[in-house]
Amino acid sequence: MELRQLNSLIALAENGFSVSRAAQKLHLVQPAVSQHLKQLEQELGTRLFRRNGKRLTGLTESGERVLHYARNIITDTSNILAVGQEHVSEEKGVLRIGTTHTQARYVLPPIVRHFSEAYPAVELQMLEGTPRELVDMAKENKVDFAICTEALGEHPALLAIPCNRWNRCLIAPKAHPVLAQKRVTLKALCRYPIITYVAGFTGRDHLTETFGKEDLNPHVVLSATDTDVIKTYVREGMGIGIIADLAYEREKDTDLAMRDLSHLFPWEVTKIGYRRDKYLRTYQQRFIDFFQEISGRMGQAAG
Numbered sequence: 001m002e003l004r005q006l007n008s009l010i011a012l013a014e015n016g017f018s019v020s021r022a023a024q025k026l027h028l029v030q031p032a033v034s035q036h037l038k039q040l041e042q043e044l045g046t047r048l049f050r051r052n053g054k055r056l057t058g059l060t061e062s063g064e065r066v067l068h069y070a071r072n073i074i075t076d077t078s079n080i081l082a083v084g085q086e087h088v089s090e091e092k093g094v095l096r097i098g099t100t101h102t103q104a105r106y107v108l109p110p111i112v113r114h115f116s117e118a119y120p121a122v123e124l125q126m127l128e129g130t131p132r133e134l135v136d137m138a139k140e141n142k143v144d145f146a147i148c149t150e151a152l153g154e155h156p157a158l159l160a161i162p163c164n165r166w167n168r169c170l171i172a173p174k175a176h177p178v179l180a181q182k183r184v185t186l187k188a189l190c191r192y193p194i195i196t197y198v199a200g201f202t203g204r205d206h207l208t209e210t211f212g213k214e215d216l217n218p219h220v221v222l223s224a225t226d227t228d229v230i231k232t233y234v235r236e237g238m239g240i241g242i243i244a245d246l247a248y249e250r251e252k253d254t255d256l257a258m259r260d261l262s263h264l265f266p267w268e269v270t271k272i273g274y275r276r277d278k279y280l281r282t283y284q285q286r287f288i289d290f291f292q293e294i295s296g297r298m299g300q301a302a303g
Helices: 003-014 019-026 030-044 061-088 101-118 131-139 202-212 227-235 282-303
Strands: 049-052 055-059 092-098 122-129 147-148 158-166 168-173 196-198 219-225 241-244 256-260 266-277
Touching: 003 019, 003 030, 003 061, 019 030, 030 061, 049 219, 055 061, 092 101, 092 282, 101 122, 101 227, 101 282, 131 147, 131 158, 131 266, 147 219, 147 227, 147 282, 158 282, 168 227, 196 202, 196 227, 227 241, 227 256, 266 282
Parallel strands: 092 122, 092 147, 196 219, 196 241
Antiparallel strands: 049 055, 147 266, 158 266, 168 241, 168 256
């Protein structure tokens, strides 16, 4: 059994069981990947793949188990290489970050700037996705760190470190009647069309639960994954916005008024997660330190 066979198996599973796409991902020719898969199945002496004619359509029960262990082996191999690289060149490497748009746009910039100043020889790669996608990316070692609010603490294979607290705020054009109230209530919010995040993003589920506990049904006219999109449609007059307080920029959003809503909704916690069995290089641990320190200060300022 060889690592290249296991890599081909993993690439196949992650690319819809298309041998051609797996080969493209691995920068190999298609016959080479087919040969790796055939050799692996023959060496193990059991069927790993479900087939429709000559086409691979999925994994057998044995195939699923082999895939699980293959991913662990590849992770352990990466850890061994990381140990060697740490001693050869402590301050060089690649750091892969998976995160949501809100974190990438509003939280990470000062953290990335400080990190890049401290480790100029480390290449940063940033991927965006849904919280569930980010969990899968971290679990499958496609990213070194996943950063989001939802989902990270739910998977036993991942270690999730709390980094900062945040809550929500109301944004609206300055002349909007909702702003006449000194202290906004849930009932007042329900009088107007609302623009906020989609389910599963940036605390939307807790927001919905909060209204539900009071038997209130907010009129959500538009939901988005992107805070900038929410702001755009608030400016268009479609409704009032409920966004993460960290995403309101006082110097840039001067045409929008903001009201704190932390008295209405539960506080959320952003986490940074990675595989429990992952070997952290020095610069990776320093990124976590930067994230906790700087984002924590940002959360305190917003609160």
